[in-house]
Amino acid sequence: xxxxxxxxxxxxxxxxxxxxxxxxxxxxxxxxxxxxxxxxxxxxxxxxxxxxxxxxxxxxxxxxxxxxxxxxxxxxxxxxxxxxxxxxxxxxxxxxxxxxxxxxxxxxxxxxxxxxxxxxxxxxxxxxxxxxxxxxxxxxxxxxxxxxxxxxxxxxxxxxxxxxxxxxxxxxxxxxxxxxxxxxxxxxxxxxxxxxxxxxxxxxxxxxxxxxxxxxxxxxx
Amino acid sequence: xxxxxxxxxxxxxxxxxxxxxxxxxxxxxxxxxxxxxxxxxxxxxxxxxxxxxxxxxxxxxxxxxxxxxxxxxxxxxxxxxxxxxxxxxxxxxxxxxxxxxxxxxxxxxxxxxxxxxxxxxxxxxxxxxxxxxxxxxxxxxxxxxxxxxxxxxxxxxxxxxxxxxxxxxxxxxxxxxxxxxxxxxxxxxxxxxxxxxxxxxxxxxxxxxxxxxxxxxxxxx
DNA sequence: AAGCCTTTCACCAAAAATGGTGATGTGTAA
DNA sequence: TTACACATCACCATTTTTGGTGAAAGGCTT
Numbered sequence: 001x002x003x004x005x006x007x008x009x010x011x012x013x014x015x016x017x018x019x020x021x022x023x024x025x026x027x028x029x030x031x032x033x034x035x036x037x038x039x040x041x042x043x044x045x046x047x048x049x050x051x052x053x054x055x056x057x058x059x060x061x062x063x064x065x066x067x068x069x070x071x072x073x074x075x076x077x078x079x080x081x082x083x084x085x086x087x088x089x090x091x092x093x094x095x096x097x098x099x100x101x102x103x104x105x106x107x108x109x110x111x112x113x114x115x116x117x118x119x120x121x122x123x124x125x126x127x128x129x130x131x132x133x134x135x136x137x138x139x140x141x142x143x144x145x146x147x148x149x150x151x152x153x154x155x156x157x158x159x160x161x162x163x164x165x166x167x168x169x170x171x172x173x174x175x176x177x178x179x180x181x182x183x184x185x186x187x188x189x190x191x192x193x194x195x196x197x198x199x200x201x202x203x204x205x206x207x208x209x210x211x212x213x214x215x216x217x218x219x220x221x
Numbered sequence: 222x223x224x225x226x227x228x229x230x231x232x233x234x235x236x237x238x239x240x241x242x243x244x245x246x247x248x249x250x251x252x253x254x255x256x257x258x259x260x261x262x263x264x265x266x267x268x269x270x271x272x273x274x275x276x277x278x279x280x281x282x283x284x285x286x287x288x289x290x291x292x293x294x295x296x297x298x299x300x301x302x303x304x305x306x307x308x309x310x311x312x313x314x315x316x317x318x319x320x321x322x323x324x325x326x327x328x329x330x331x332x333x334x335x336x337x338x339x340x341x342x343x344x345x346x347x348x349x350x351x352x353x354x355x356x357x358x359x360x361x362x363x364x365x366x367x368x369x370x371x372x373x374x375x376x377x378x379x380x381x382x383x384x385x386x387x388x389x390x391x392x393x394x395x396x397x398x399x400x401x402x403x404x405x406x407x408x409x410x411x412x413x414x415x416x417x418x419x420x421x422x423x424x425x426x427x428x429x430x431x432x433x434x435x436x437x438x439x440x441x442x
Numbered sequence: 443a444a445g446c447c448t449t450t451c452a453c454c455a456a457a458a459a460t461g462g463t464g465a466t467g468t469g470t471a472a
Numbered sequence: 473t474t475a476c477a478c479a480t481c482a483c484c485a486t487t488t489t490t491g492g493t494g495a496a497a498g499g500c501t502t
Contacts, residue, residue: 013309013330015337019240037331088234109234110258116236162448175431177488190451197490206396207458208489209433213394216437383478398458411481418460428488429459 005029005124008045008053010036010070011086012062016109020057020086023113030120038062039070046079053081054124057116058103060087060094068218071101082123084116095130105129161202168195173212226250226345229266229274231257231291232307233283237330241278241307244334251341260286264294267302274302275345278337279324281308281315292322303344305337316351326350381423389416394433 007030011017017035024030033053036042039062045051060067067085074081084105085098095106105123107115111131122129161169171181178196182189200207203214228251232238238256245251254274257263260283266272281288288306295302305326306319316327326344328336332352343350382390392402399417403410421427424435 013237014333015240015244015307015330016234016237017240018244018334019236019238022243023236023239086236109236112235113239164449172430173434175427175434177428179488187449188451190453191449193489194449194451197492200490206490207398208428208430209393210396212430212433213396213437216434385479400458408479409481411483412479414459415479415481418462421460427460 004031005054006033007055008034009057010042011059012037027117039066042070043073055120056083058083058085084119107131165195165199173215225252227254227274228276229255230278231263232280233258248338259283260291263291276341277304279304279306305340305344328352386416386420394436
């Protein structure tokens with residue numbers, strides 16, 4: 001018999017966790033070691049000595065700390081945790097972002113339960129895994145950019161936002177104009193405009209509305 | 222042995238459906254007769270002769286036709302279907318709305334799976350059922366008896382928007398420029414700009430970001 | 443020391459949004 | 473029938489945003 005694969009599940013919807021558990025329990029090779037209902041619980045759990053999992057199944061939208069933050073935490077602490085992101089969004093932007101943050105698999109909640117099992121086995125085995133719908137979305141927008149094994153290109157690695165960019169973003173969502181932001185932060189309008197442009201580029205959105213929507217989706221506001 | 226309770230489940234996330242099925246299958250008294258992934262599938266399913274269920278478990282956020290629309294359909298067609306809404310939102314507004322549409326139970330996805338079983342039995346038995354967190358939300362807003370601030374005036378504002386203004390608003394949240402909106406709606410850019418100005422005035426916000434944030438707050442998007 | 447990131451600012455040009463005013467046709471409610 | 477709301481468009485001026493390029497100072501890492 002092969003070695004067991006230990007899995008931790010994080011999602012704010014308990015019903016979904018139970019569902020995943022039920023699905024996973026049909027496979028003898030995989031065992032759930034625990035679950036978390038918030039991102040904070042996840043990082044706390046992994047900080048307790050002795051707590052570990054071969055694979056972490058991680059929801060993106062969670063209170064307290066979302067999936068992005070959890071991944072950032074792992075990256076910062078140089079914790080080499082294999083993560084499968086479980087998301088409602090087929091959005092390529094999100095897939096790219098979590099990939100850049102070191103996540104190894106991505107399955108949408110629309111996919112069938114058996115896919116989770118395949119994903120877990122693949123990722124535990126050092127491979128990457130994407131559910132079908134995600135794959136086709138990916139191919140459509142960035143054909144050929146996926147690195148098959150492990151590491152992601154460094155150039156995009158930190159498309160995370162800087163402190164000041166975040167400050168500007170928050171004020172943008174409050175309907176501030178560049179002039180008002182400059183005033184509020186005691187900076188030049190030119191500087192604020194630089195941040196705006198930087199934000200647009202990093203978040204790959206078209207305009208201030210896109211920035212605001214991003215902020216909402218990621219619970220920055 | 223009691224008569225079996227037949228249940229139909231509707232949710233766009235297959236994993237969640239499987240979870241619910243797994244949970245429900247632990248109870249001998251309840252049996253799943255089928256499931257749907259969109260609201261359209263639900264109404265179609267119930268239109269097929271012979272297809273029926275004692276209880277329908279219905280997600281609010283679904284593509285093609287959302288939960289609200291399904292409930293409205295049942296009301297319009299005078300179909301007396303017992304429905305339990307399963308939602309991510311603890312929002313009192315939503316609870317009120319689905320109640321008005323004839324829904325008999327409401328459980329949040331945050332609640333444990335066993336609650337579903339209790340809910341199904343209660344509702345099948347002609348009772349109402351609300352999961353604990355929903356109940357406390359309800360109590361909070363009722364005992365505070367001041368209708369949640371912002372709600373009433375907002376609803377007033379929302380109702381004052383015309384069809385076309387709403388159309389434009391939706392496209393604005395998708396990062397469309399006026400030119401793109403004009404193109405999409407086959408109208409003049411001048412017309413779109415008129416709607417933008419009208420929206421700014423009616424919703425009392427300063428710019429497109431304000432419009433987008435309003436749309437988010439009021440779940441227009 | 444060399445290299446990168448962040449923060450800060452400037453200048454220029456084009457595109458877009460905002461503010462105001464006004465006008466037409468259509469339908470509907472008082 | 474009159475009045476009002478809605479959908480549609482035009483023209484104007486001003487402000488704001490977006491896009492591109494560049495650059496200097498300070499910090500951190502290797």
